[in-house]
Amino acid sequence: MQIIQRSNNRHKLIQFCPLFLYLFLGIMNLPAQTLIISDDFESGQTSLWSDFASVRISDELPKGGVYSARFRFNGVPEGEDSWAEARFDLGGYYEELSIKFDLYIPENYVHRANNAGQGWANNKFFRLWTDTYSDLEKVGATMYNQFDNGNSTTGNNTYASSIGNDYRTQASNGMSSSVTTAANFITLEGDRGKWMSVVIYIKASTDSSPAEFSLYKNGQLFLATTFNNNWVPGTQGYRKGYLLGWANSGFTEETILYIDNVEFYDGFIIGAIFSNGFE
Numbered sequence: 001m002q003i004i005q006r007s008n009n010r011h012k013l014i015q016f017c018p019l020f021l022y023l024f025l026g027i028m029n030l031p032a033q034t035l036i037i038s039d040d041f042e043s044g045q046t047s048l049w050s051d052f053a054s055v056r057i058s059d060e061l062p063k064g065g066v067y068s069a070r071f072r073f074n075g076v077p078e079g080e081d082s083w084a085e086a087r088f089d090l091g092g093y094y095e096e097l098s099i100k101f102d103l104y105i106p107e108n109y110v111h112r113a114n115n116a117g118q119g120w121a122n123n124k125f126f127r128l129w130t131d132t133y134s135d136l137e138k139v140g141a142t143m144y145n146q147f148d149n150g151n152s153t154t155g156n157n158t159y160a161s162s163i164g165n166d167y168r169t170q171a172s173n174g175m176s177s178s179v180t181t182a183a184n185f186i187t188l189e190g191d192r193g194k195w196m197s198v199v200i201y202i203k204a205s206t207d208s209s210p211a212e213f214s215l216y217k218n219g220q221l222f223l224a225t226t227f228n229n230n231w232v233p234g235t236q237g238y239r240k241g242y243l244l245g246w247a248n249s250g251f252t253e254e255t256i257l258y259i260d261n262v263e264f265y266d267g268f269i270i271g272a273i274f275s276n277g278f279e
């Protein structure tokens with residue numbers, strides 16, 4: 001990027017930037033990512049998906065083709081929860097995984113608070129585990145409603161969603177939720193009524209290196225963190241997981257999100273980001 005800033009011929013260099021990046025990555029000899037499996041939902045519920053809860057294939061709002069996955073969060077009174085979740089099984093174990101998909105945020109999306117407007121309400125974004133949901137090195141991310149006074153658990157709810165990564169901070173603990181957080185993942189002004197491009201990258205911890213997590217929103221790095229959760233000796237890859245999931249906030253109105261063009265890669269997807277671009 002410094003090269004671009006110094007240049008008088010800015011546009012040409014920007015044009016060639018992806019090429020430079022590709023060459024740079026080539027020189028660095030980074031391992032290439034490999035597509036494990038993809039699903040554009042044009043073939044119904046494929047064998048990738050082990051379970052749909054309040055999810056179905058729908059032709060109401062595809063990002064591409066005719067169909068997408070429709071996640072229906074039931075409208076419920078305040079204090080009650082909603083739930084829509086798609087579970088997958090990759091059929092193999094991956095120590096380094098990139099998950100790319102398109103997510104539609106509806107116009108009526110609002111992230112309620114708990115307890116009559118006071119208190120955080122966490123809604124699942126994704127989970128990944130090895131074999132069973134109780135796996136010690138399970139990871140994920142959770143969205144919280146944002147208050148207008150920052151990190152306090154009380155205040156005026158903005159109804160926007162922050163997001164952060166989840167893992168066990170001790171083997172004896174349950175999942176800690178949204179440990180490292182980034183605000184404005186879903187904003188009322190900027191994200192409703194639109195498709196968002198999401199990339200999740202996770203690298204499992206080893207006996208000598210921490211786990212890595214990063215999240216890209218619409219082609220921009222949104223959150224990146226490393227953490228220690230090597231509670232089982234050696235490295236166990238990820239095989240199973242889910243997208244979206246339990247919403248402790250509940251939704252006052254029926255709230256329908258859509259997902260399309262799900263891609264799972266073995267490895268770090270950044271090369272694919274710059275070669276295919278974000279739509």
Ligand SMILES: [Ca+2]
Pocket residue numbers: 040041042062063064065066067068260261
């Ligand atoms: Ca589709």
